[in-house]
Amino acid sequence: MIKVENLHKSFGSEDILKGLNVVFEKGKTNLIIGQSGSGKSVFLKCLLGLFKAEEGYIYYEDKAIQNMDEDQQRDLREEIGMLFQGGALFDSMTVEENVMFPLRMFTKQRKKEMQARVDEVLSRVQLEGAHKKYPSEISGGMQKRVSIARAIVNKPKYLFCDEPNSGLDPKTATVIDNLIQEITHENNITTIVVTHDMNSVMEIGENIVFLKQGKLVWQGDSTEIFKTDNEDVTDFVYSSDLFKKIREVQNKEG
Numbered sequence: 001m002i003k004v005e006n007l008h009k010s011f012g013s014e015d016i017l018k019g020l021n022v023v024f025e026k027g028k029t030n031l032i033i034g035q036s037g038s039g040k041s042v043f044l045k046c047l048l049g050l051f052k053a054e055e056g057y058i059y060y061e062d063k064a065i066q067n068m069d070e071d072q073q074r075d076l077r078e079e080i081g082m083l084f085q086g087g088a089l090f091d092s093m094t095v096e097e098n099v100m101f102p103l104r105m106f107t108k109q110r111k112k113e114m115q116a117r118v119d120e121v122l123s124r125v126q127l128e129g130a131h132k133k134y135p136s137e138i139s140g141g142m143q144k145r146v147s148i149a150r151a152i153v154n155k156p157k158y159l160f161c162d163e164p165n166s167g168l169d170p171k172t173a174t175v176i177d178n179l180i181q182e183i184t185h186e187n188n189i190t191t192i193v194v195t196h197d198m199n200s201v202m203e204i205g206e207n208i209v210f211l212k213q214g215k216l217v218w219q220g221d222s223t224e225i226f227k228t229d230n231e232d233v234t235d236f237v238y239s240s241d242l243f244k245k246i247r248e249v250q251n252k253e254g
Contacts (some may be wrong), residue, residue, distance in 0.1 A: 001026045002047065002158065003189055006057035009214075010043055016042045018214040025098060027188045029181050029204040031195060033050055034211035034235060040194050043211065047192065048080070049073065062160065064118065074228060075104070078106045081156035081189075083147050083180075085163040089135040094120070096131040101151045121149040125179060141172035145179065159184065161193040165200060177203040201225065210236070 002024040009017040016039050024030040032040050045051040049065050057064045060076060078191065087100050096118055115124045122128060125145040135143050143162065151159060161180060165173035167218060182202040184191040193200065201208060205222035210233055218230045226234060 001058075001061060002192070003059040004047075004056045007043075007048055007053050007055045007058065009039075009048060009051060016075050016214050017046065020056070020211075020214075020216050022209055022216060022219070024190055024192055024209075025207050026190045026196045027185060028191070028206040029158060029184050030190070030192045030207040030209065031201060031205050032192065032209050032211065033195060033201060033236070036196075037213075038211040039214040041162075042214075043159065044194050048082075048160060049076075074133055077156045078154065081150045081151035081154065081159045083159070083161040084142075085162050085166050087147060089143060089150075091135055093134075094131065095127065095133050095135070095138070095146050098135070098146055099153055102150060102154050105137070117151075117153055122146075122152050124152075124183070140167055141169075142174075143174065144168065148179060148183070152187070157186070157189060159189045159191040161195075161199075161214070163192065163195055165195065165197050170199060173197065173199060174203060180204065181206075193196070201237075 004020050004022040004024075007017050008015070009019040015089055020043065032043060034040055042051060053066075057066055063072070065073065065076065067149065091103070093101070099118045099121060100114050103109055103117060107114070109117075116133075122131065127142060127145055127149065127150055130138060130146070135146070140147070140196050161178075164176055164180060168176065177200050180191065180193065183189065193204070197200070202222055205225065208220055208222065209216060212216040212232050218233045219227060220228065225237060228234065
């Protein structure tokens with residue numbers, strides 16, 4: 001679990017986050033959504049400790065990152081897996097070497113142990129035969145699965161995903177969404193996904209946090225989001241590309 005209390009973040013005279021109070025639940029896919037400029041990316045960087053908030057606290061379980069010393073912060077980083085928007089794979093490394101990289105960085109495991117764990121996670125994301133391939137030799141969807149394997153290779157307690165479906169076709173995006181959710185449930189991870197994709201909201205939105213201008217204006221799940229009378233939320237949902245296409249089909253059929 002990650003708990004946020006009264007979080008404020010500013011840049012100069014501009015207030016970006018304005019007193020956020022949120023609980024991200026363990027074993028669930030927690031989504032952060034909102035229009036561009038709502039504060040999603042700044043919030044994510046605060047959660048990761050990349051930005052220091054002026055006020056408020058972020059608790060990982062019962063420990064506030066603001067009160068951690070360097071050793072404790074380093075220990076926390078080892079418990080975090082990160083899935084970047086662009087995948088962020090090393091082009092000069094094979095799939096196997098990319099996935100093994102965090103093990104080399106953060107553990108003292110023997111090569112045999114690291115190899116066994118790499119084999120395990122690549123099998124989990126259905127890439128058993130891709131060990132020796134380079135990122136340029138596989139599809140975008142496969143690259144994203146490699147990134148997921150790398151993000152979970154250290155058995156993280158917390159998994160952060162920044163626009164995981166960026167650049168993917170709808171079918172592949174659904175595969176990635178479902179994989180993230182399955183891994184979250186299997187390992188009881190606290191997973192936080194920053195997205196603007198309504199397909200993701202519908203597929204895996206177990207705990208959805210909606211931000212507007214740095215404030216939390218709604219929280220619920222994928223069924224409740226379509227029942228709410230919150231105008232900010234309904235404007236966001238029904239102005240998405242997904243619902244525009246649905247309306248176009250309905251109009252043609254009508």
